[in-house]
Amino acid sequence: MSACPCQSGLDYERCCGPLHAGAAAASAESLMRSRYCAYVRADEPYLLASWHASTRPPALDLHADRDTRWLGLDVKRHDVVDADHARVEFVARYRVGGGRAVRLHEVSRFVREQGRWYYVDGEFPSA
Template identity: 45%
Template sequence: MVRRRQKSVHSADTACPCGRGIPLGECCGVFLAGRSAPTAEQLMRSRYTAFAVGDAAYLLRTWHPSTRPATLDLDPDTRWTGLEILHTTGGGFLHTEGTVEFRAHSSHRGVPDSMHEHSRFVRENGEWFYLDADGGR
């Protein structure tokens, strides 16, 4: 089962939540619409954007089948407020593995929070997938 957040306030013309400073429709929106992310970092940014806009289906679709949960419930009271990419290894056009260290900022019912994580990605048949992560708050 996939549950979506209430209707998003983001449109193709608003700034992409991933923080690159370009419109959603020209940035992560193309990946949410079906194009494959060419790098692990771009997949990470698009997954963050999917959390921000409430697209649980995209999150499940880009999660590696070996670690993907059967369902994903997004908390409608969480607002994602910023993404910092801290470090990447591999994850490029010629790689099959990569990591992205990031800090994601959010607020839950108005209380600011952040999470710091090292995510692992794998590329199979030309598609990048989120595999797993270590990290915490």
């Protein structure tokens, strides 16, 4: 068993693996963690399927970014707005090639429809 890339402290098979196989996320935070893990694993179909139809791009090309290495995830907060809306603030770190590490700080919005959470969009807080 291997540690889940989302840094939850669980094994992949008990954490993001079931979501990547089709299970519904229990919360917006678990969906966000599974999306980070999908970026690490270059799982484009999962990323598109977990993206809300109103904001989903027609395609992704993660394989074009082969030199991207994801370094870690820090979930800052998970705010439940109501039963079907939530926000998750996180910092994800990555490195492209041999360059410097980059911090992606985002406050993401999520919506639940028919029992499934979806990523809608995000804002980048000012420093």
